[in-house]
Amino acid sequence: MPEGKIIKALSGFYYVLDGEEVIQCRGRGVFRKRKITPLVGDSVVYQAEKPTDGYVIEIKDRKNELVRPPIANIDQAILVFSAVEPDFSTTLLDRFLVAIEDNEIEPIIIISKIDLVVEAKKASLDQYMRDYQEIGYTVIKTSSITSDGIEALLPHLAGKTSVFAGQSGVGKSSLLNTINPELSLETNDISSHLGRGKHTTRHVELIHVGSGLVADTPGFSSLEFMDIEVERLAYCFPEIYQAGEKCKYRGCLHDKEPKCAVKEGVAQGEIPSYRHKHYLQILEEIKDRKPRY
Structure with a gap:
């Protein structure tokens, strides 16, 4: 058949x-x-x-699947986060990264709308880029207006099935239109009343971009971690997992344990403090979630 x-x-x-x-x-x-x-x-x-x-x-058989957006057999996730409108959020980015890492999908971080960044915010944005690059992530700055970063992104899409994901309003559809103008995907501006993007993509669809397939997906702004166990979470923070190999106690959760190599790494500036903070926040969410029957 x-x-x-x-x-x-x-x-x-x-x-x-x-x-x-x-x-x-x-x-x-x-x-x-x-x-x-x-x-x-x-x-x-x-x-x-x-x-x-x-x-x-x-x-x-599926090699992986996501719940939101509902899609299977993804090679990589293109996580699009705008520099402004809405403002760049490491909190939301780390939540997306945990969901992607837990599904063993390779993430690529895109910082969009860089043409709108004012001089006062460039230094902090560049520092965030360096932090994630040092962890080992690919980070690309893009603009759908100036086409900056498009040539750097294209080789990553070739021959792969990619999901474009991120908060609504960050410019996923605009970025895909810039890559391939023939797509003519619907776009919209940020809602001035709500302060967040209006949903323009209403269903998941794989579309041809060069020799690859990409999915433009409905935007969403929150993630739940219903299937991740506390012992698994550190795997989703590569730098925390690597440092945790040196912890004194096996099974250290890098929270309240003494002589924790991760907390020492944070104190010495080797691990970004906001990454450890986000790790602890998600750890508490996992501990507090209600069991499913």
């Missing part, structure tokens, strides 16, 4: 890319009974007598 990849899910239909042809499919009832929902990015087996009347009959 033919196989393909779901590139869009909308109103109960799944659009399956097979070569250069897109087949409109529905999901078999067996998925509902087994509480499995086909996701954009899924590799599937389908059957169809004509391009507008097919059925997804099997979902291949």
Whole structure:
């Protein structure tokens, strides 16, 4: 039977890319009974007598999946955070990074709207960039107005399936339009009343950009950590995990334990204090969450 990849899910239909042809499919009832929902990015087996009347009959094993946005089999996450409007937030960025790291997806950090940065904010923004680069993350500054950073980003997209994610209003759709003007994705400005972006992307869809596939996803501003255990959290902060290898006590949570190498690293300026602060905040969230039954 033919196989393909779901590139869009909308109103109960799944659009399956097979070569250069897109087949409109529905999901078999067996998925509902087994509480499995086909996701954009899924590799599937389908059957169809004509391009507008097919059925997804099997979902291949996933290498990863995200809940918000709902998408599977991602190679990398392009995390877009604006320098201003809305202001750059290390708190929100670190929450996104934890969610991505926990799913073992490679993150690339994009700082957008750099053309709007006033001189007084450039030094602090550059310091944040250096912090994340020293941890080992790829960080690229971009502007959809001046096209700065676009050439640096393009090689990272080639041949990969990427998800563009970030808070609404940071310019994800504008960035994709700059990369490929033929996309003509809907964009909108920041709401002056709410102080945050208006949602312009209403569903997840994989689109061709060069030799890769990218997903422009609905914006969202909060993340929950329902599946991460406390022992796992340090893995999602690479510099904390590395320093934690030198802790005196096995299983150290880098919180109240004595002779903690992570806390020593923070005190010596080797680990950014805000990163450790965010780690502790998420640690408390995980400890306080209600068990699921």
